[in-house]
Amino acid sequence: MASGFQGGIITRGYKSGSIIYFEGDKSEYIYILKSGRVLLTYTKIDTGEEVKEEVRQGEFFGVKSALGKYPREETAQTIGETSVLVLNMADFERMILRNVNVVRKMLRVFSNQLRRLGKTVRTVLGETDNVNPDVELFRIGEHYFKSGDFNKATYAFKKYMEYYPNTDYSKLAMDRIKAISSGGGIPQGKPVKPAKDDDLADFSMDDDSEDVFSFEDKPSPKKEVKPDFSFDSEPHEPALSSELSSEMDDFLSDDNTLDEFGDFGLDSNHSAKSEPTIKEKFDGAVASLKTDNYKSALEVFSEIIRDGLPEKQQDKKIFIESYFYTGVCYFNLKNYKNAMTHFAEIVKKYSDSERMKESLLYIGEIFEAAGQKDKAITYYNKVANASPKDSLNSKAFDKIRALQKS
Amino acid sequence: MLELDEKFFGRFGVEYNPNEIIFCEFEPGYEFYFIQKGRVKITKIINDREKTIDVLSAGDVFGEMSILEEEPRSASAIAIDKVRVLKFHRDNFDTLLQGNPQLAYKLLLIFSKRIYDAKRRLMILLLEEPSVKVMDVLIMLAEQNPQYDMEGEITLYTTSQQVASWAGMAEADAQKELTHLTRVDKIDLYEDRIVVKNIRDFQRVIASRRKNLYS
Numbered sequence: 262m263a264s265g266f267q268g269g270i271i272t273r274g275y276k277s278g279s280i281i282y283f284e285g286d287k288s289e290y291i292y293i294l295k296s297g298r299v300l301l302t303y304t305k306i307d308t309g310e311e312v313k314e315e316v317r318q319g320e321f322f323g324v325k326s327a328l329g330k331y332p333r334e335e336t337a338q339t340i341g342e343t344s345v346l347v348l349n350m351a352d353f354e355r356m357i358l359r360n361v362n363v364v365r366k367m368l369r370v371f372s373n374q375l376r377r378l379g380k381t382v383r384t385v386l387g388e389t390d391n392v393n394p395d396v397e398l399f400r401i402g403e404h405y406f407k408s409g410d411f412n413k414a415t416y417a418f419k420k421y422m423e424y425y426p427n428t429d430y431s432k433l434a435m436d437r438i439k440a441i442s443s444g445g446g447i448p449q450g451k452p453v454k455p456a457k458d459d460d461l462a463d464f465s466m467d468d469d470s471e472d473v474f475s476f477e478d479k480p481s482p483k484k485e486v487k488p489d490f491s492f493d494s495e496p497h498e499p500a501l502s503s504e505l506s507s508e509m510d511d512f513l514s515d516d517n518t519l520d521e522f523g524d525f526g527l528d529s530n531h532s533a534k535s536e537p538t539i540k541e542k543f544d545g546a547v548a549s550l551k552t553d554n555y556k557s558a559l560e561v562f563s564e565i566i567r568d569g570l571p572e573k574q575q576d577k578k579i580f581i582e583s584y585f586y587t588g589v590c591y592f593n594l595k596n597y598k599n600a601m602t603h604f605a606e607i608v609k610k611y612s613d614s615e616r617m618k619e620s621l622l623y624i625g626e627i628f629e630a631a632g633q634k635d636k637a638i639t640y641y642n643k644v645a646n647a648s649p650k651d652s653l654n655s656k657a658f659d660k661i662r663a664l665q666k667s
Numbered sequence: 668m669l670e671l672d673e674k675f676f677g678r679f680g681v682e683y684n685p686n687e688i689i690f691c692e693f694e695p696g697y698e699f700y701f702i703q704k705g706r707v708k709i710t711k712i713i714n715d716r717e718k719t720i721d722v723l724s725a726g727d728v729f730g731e732m733s734i735l736e737e738e739p740r741s742a743s744a745i746a747i748d749k750v751r752v753l754k755f756h757r758d759n760f761d762t763l764l765q766g767n768p769q770l771a772y773k774l775l776l777i778f779s780k781r782i783y784d785a786k787r788r789l790m791i792l793l794l795e796e797p798s799v800k801v802m803d804v805l806i807m808l809a810e811q812n813p814q815y816d817m818e819g820e821i822t823l824y825t826t827s828q829q830v831a832s833w834a835g836m837a838e839a840d841a842q843k844e845l846t847h848l849t850r851v852d853k854i855d856l857y858e859d860r861i862v863v864k865n866i867r868d869f870q871r872v873i874a875s876r877r878k879n880l881y882s
Contacts, residue, residue: 306789309880329779330813334786354772361764364771371778372734378785385792386835394739398693401743404712413745416688424695544684547749551704582685615747646859650824651708651722655812658824662814 270356271347281337281345282323291327291353294318297343303335307381324367327353395425399434409574411441444573539565543579547586555590562587578614581607585616588623597627618644618653625660634664679753683746690730692743698754699730701770705750711742713832722747728773734760790877792835799876800834801844802869805854807833809866817870821863827856 272295275281282288284303292299299316316322316337326333327350348356357364402417418434425431537545546561565583588603604620604627611617625640641664644657680703683689690696692711700707702725709721709729720742723729729744734757755763764771787810791803808823815821831841845861848854853869855862863869 306786307793324775325779325782328776329783331780331783357772357775358768361768361771364768364775365761365764368734368771368774368778371775371782372732375778375782375785378782378789382785382789382792385789394693394695398691398739401692401712404715404717408717412686413688413691417691417694420691420694540684544749547685551749578686645824646857648824648826648829648859649719651719653722654824 270352273345273347275339275343275345277339277341277343279339279343281339282333284333284336286333287331288323288333289327289330289350290323291321291348291350292323292337293321293346293348295344295346298340299343299345300338300340301335302338321363321367324353325371395421395428396430398425399430402434402437406437406441412575415441539568539571539576539579543583546583550586550590553593555594559587559590559594562590581611581614581616584611585614585620588620592623592627595630597630601627618647621647622653622657625657629660629664634667638664679755681752681754683750683752685746685748687746687750689744689746689750689752690740692741693739696730696733696740697757699728699733699757700744701753701755702727702729703751703753705746705748707750707752708745708747709742710745728770728777731774731777733757734774788833791833793880794873794876795880796876797834797836797840798844798847799873800836801830801841801848803873804830804833805861805863806866806869806873809863817866821866823861823863824859825861826859830861 275297281292281299282290294316296318299322301314301316301322303312303314304310305312314335322337323333398417398421402414402421405411405414405417415438418438421434422431422438542561542565546558546565549555549558549561562583565580566587570580571577584603585607588600588607591597591600591603601624604623607614607616607620608624621640622644625637625644628634628637628640638661641657641661645654645661647654683705689700689707690698702723704725706722706724707727707729708719709723710717710719712718730740732738732741787807791800791807794800794803805823808825809815809817809821827842827845828838830845831838834841845854845856849856853864855864
């Protein structure tokens with residue numbers, strides 16, 4: 262087997278009958294047949310039948326498994342003296358960026374395969390392809406309507422009206438839209454958030470009114486007094502050492518420079534004379550947050566929180582989001598105590614909110630930052646185990662592994 | 668990240684607020700999207716509950732099946748944060764490709780992965796016995812995470828419901844098989860995770876079943 266360079270890409274020569282790769286191999290190389298012949302042999306999934314296919318000169322092979330990072334699905338064997346170009350993924354990318362037509366052709370081939378596969382899967386599952394998308398779309402609207410998520414419900418009903426104006430449920434869809442826009446969209450099912458009003462009555466931004474987290478479980482640093490502290494536990498001593506906390510405060514006050522960048526997100530939104538809605542305020546603050554302008558963001562989030570829990574369902578969501586983002590701001594400002602207070606509030610009161618998992622992850626990170634490895638792991642574990650599984654789970658999982666190694 | 672950004676944003680850029688629907692499951696769709704900023708969750712309503720299938724962020728593409736398919740959307744896309752996307756109609760696809768070959772490359776990666784996932788699922792579905800199907804789902808889930816050590820105990824963060832859906836079975840049936848595997852000490856079954864004691868065992872069983880399937 263002889264190798265040589267050609268424009269940075271390796272050319273490799275094979276004798277007749279050589280195997281370039283076996284089915285099941287893992288590799289990130291992609292090949293182009295330069296001269297000679299290559300035969301690909303694979304097994305059809307549904308029939309077990311062995312299929313042979315010859316690569317034409319100038320054609321790529323081994324593309325999908327390399328790009329998708331999965332094992333080779335076929336064996337590639339040479340017939341006669343054969344020479345191939347060997348590309349790694351970067352070479353391949355460079356090459357196709359210069360030749361879009363090749364990509365377009367590949368995309369067509371791939372999407373055809375995908376379509377055929379999808380069909381086979383549905384057939385095997387005995388699913389008929391004739392579900393009625395109109396009925397299903399209406400059902401999605403109903404789902405959100407009943408769970409009190411009126412923005413999403415309105416979206417689905419409007420799309421239903423747009424695409425299927427004269428069908429079975431169009432009158433009902435119209436009624437729903439009207440009910441929602443007149444504010445009378447009282448959910449018939451149970452509301453999404455069983456947030457009890459009395460629970461919220463004693464809701465306070467006051468930092469030391471209720472210290473739900475202990476940063477350091479008081480004196481004995483060797484032994485954990487309360488290894489499994491719970492958010493439901495009675496308020497206990499603000500346990501963050503005053504030294505640490507004053508350090509954090511210094512950090513905060515040093516941070517004035519952040520303001521100089523201005524919160525244009527807010528300004529542009531608020532040039533209008535009228536009082537900004539809670540949503541406009543919130544969006545502005547999120548924009549500030551995204552540009553790392555934490556202090557400006559904090560001011561607005563605090564304002565939203567200070568106004569108390571709103572009446573409207575969608576505003577309630579913003580309220581909870583504000584709580585969450587306040588925690589994020591404090592976290593980024595390394596004011597861990599205040600960050601913890603806010604994340605803990607979400608865990609305690611809004612455990613069914615979409616921010617629950619992220620809050621738990623942040624709590625883990627706060628413990629990690631405070632050097633409390635075991636507790637950090639406890640919280641990462643909660644995230645790692647929560648379903649549905651998304652990128653947060655793997656993030657938590659990675660963090661646990663990193664901590665266990667350290 | 669793709670470099671299409673600013674000059675395209677004016678023409679194709681769209682912004683969404685947190686929790687806003689970008690497109691809805693079962694809605695006809697002719698556009699595909701490229702995320703510039705923020706996160707988007709892909710969800711489906713299953714048994715009257717919103718299930719998150721995936722969370723995407725800047726640099727990711729979604730809705731790409733609409734480029735070549737005429738089918739309604741198979742899932743909903745919902746903004747998690749303030750999201751900025753480039754939204755392209757399928758009719759502009761060729762023009763777009765010409766100017767932005769990186770996008771084409773990205774799509775090749777996505778399609779490659781999807782094809783494999785679909786094939787892998789098909790392989791599971793074609794197995795005959797429910798018990799073997801369930802085992803193969805567990806193998807597939809383990810394979811999806813390259814960081815797992817296949818020689819040791821493996822924790823899969825999945826539920827019997829998800830296993831059932833991969834295997835194309837009723838949840839009760841999958842639950843039955845999982846309970847059996849627990850009883851014979853092959854797995855530990857928790858509400859939110861499944862610990863597989865020896866995945867190599869399962870792989871041997873499946874390999875021999877697959878051989879028999881065709882003979």
